[in-house]
Amino acid sequence: MQSRLVFVHALSPLHAGTGQGVGVIDLPIAREKATGLPYLPGSSIKGVLRDACHDKKMRADVFGPDPASDLGFAGSASFSDLRLLLLPVRSVIGTFAWVTSPYILYRFLRDVDCIVMTDVPSEVPEASEHHRCFVSAQGSSIVENGKVLLEELDLDAEASKCVGEMAEWIGKRVFPGESEWQRMLVQRLCIVSDDVLSFLLDTATEIFSRIRMQEDAKTVAKGGLWYEEALPAETILSGIIVASPVKATPDQVFATIEHLTRKPLQLGGKASVGRGLCRVTVVGGN
Numbered sequence: 001m002q003s004r005l006v007f008v009h010a011l012s013p014l015h016a017g018t019g020q021g022v023g024v025i026d027l028p029i030a031r032e033k034a035t036g037l038p039y040l041p042g043s044s045i046k047g048v049l050r051d052a053c054h055d056k057k058m059r060a061d062v063f064g065p066d067p068a069s070d071l072g073f074a075g076s077a078s079f080s081d082l083r084l085l086l087l088p089v090r091s092v093i094g095t096f097a098w099v100t101s102p103y104i105l106y107r108f109l110r111d112v113d114c115i116v117m118t119d120v121p122s123e124v125p126e127a128s129e130h131h132r133c134f135v136s137a138q139g140s141s142i143v144e145n146g147k148v149l150l151e152e153l154d155l156d157a158e159a160s161k162c163v164g165e166m167a168e169w170i171g172k173r174v175f176p177g178e179s180e181w182q183r184m185l186v187q188r189l190c191i192v193s194d195d196v197l198s199f200l201l202d203t204a205t206e207i208f209s210r211i212r213m214q215e216d217a218k219t220v221a222k223g224g225l226w227y228e229e230a231l232p233a234e235t236i237l238s239g240i241i242v243a244s245p246v247k248a249t250p251d252q253v254f255a256t257i258e259h260l261t262r263k264p265l266q267l268g269g270k271a272s273v274g275r276g277l278c279r280v281t282v283v284g285g286n
Contacts, residue, residue, distance in 0.1 A: 017030065
C-alpha cells in the first residue's frame, strides 16, 4: 500500500454541493458536520478521473469496474475527501490573502505525516487571539502599518518565520515550477485564529443569484430565482490518495492519475456556467 498527497487549486469558483439547502442559500456547498469546514467529496474527484480514463482495463483496475459489470473486485485507488487548506479572502491591502488557521494546519500536517515526505515544517503559530494574525517574516504584501484588513476585520499583523517556511513548502507542491506563484503564496499567507476563520467561512464564500426565464415571455419563471454558494477562485484544498495492489500496482495507479491530471479538470457541479475548473497536483509518496 502506498499513499500520495493531492492538492486541488480552484481556477474558477468551486461548487461541491449537498443538494437543496434549508436556509437563505438554496444550493449551499458541502461542509463537515462538526467543524463547518468546506470539503470536496473524494467520490467527486474519483468520478471525474474515472471518466477521463479511456483505457477500459486500466480504468477498471484503478477505479473499479463499471456498475453494470459483473466483475467482483474493488478499484486499487482510494480517495479521501479534499478538505479546505487555504481560503482566499478579500484584502484591502494586496487584493486578497490566502487565509488558514492552526486547526486546519495541524490537521493538514497529520495527513502529511501519513506520507513519507522530507523537509516538512512542523511549527504552527498559536493564533489564539481574535485581533491578531501571523504573516511571513520574509515579506508580506497584505500588511500596511502593522495591520491586515480582511473583509471588515482589522487584525494586528505579527511576522513569523514559520509562516514563510510553511508557505514555501506548500507553494513548491501546489505550484511546481512556478516561482512567481510560489512567491505570491509566501507574501499572501495569513494565519488567523480558528474562530476568525469560522467567521470568514460564513462571510467570504461566493453567493450567486440565478434566474430561469420563461422562453415565451422572457420574464422570470415562477420559482425561477435561487441562490448558489461556491468556494472562491484560488481556493486550495488537500487530501490523500491511497493505492492498494488489488488489480493494479501502486506505480500503475499513480502513473495513471498523474497522466490524467496534467490538464485542469472540472470538479463539482454547475460546469455549464463555468464552475469548478481546477488544477490537481499529486505529490510525495512512500
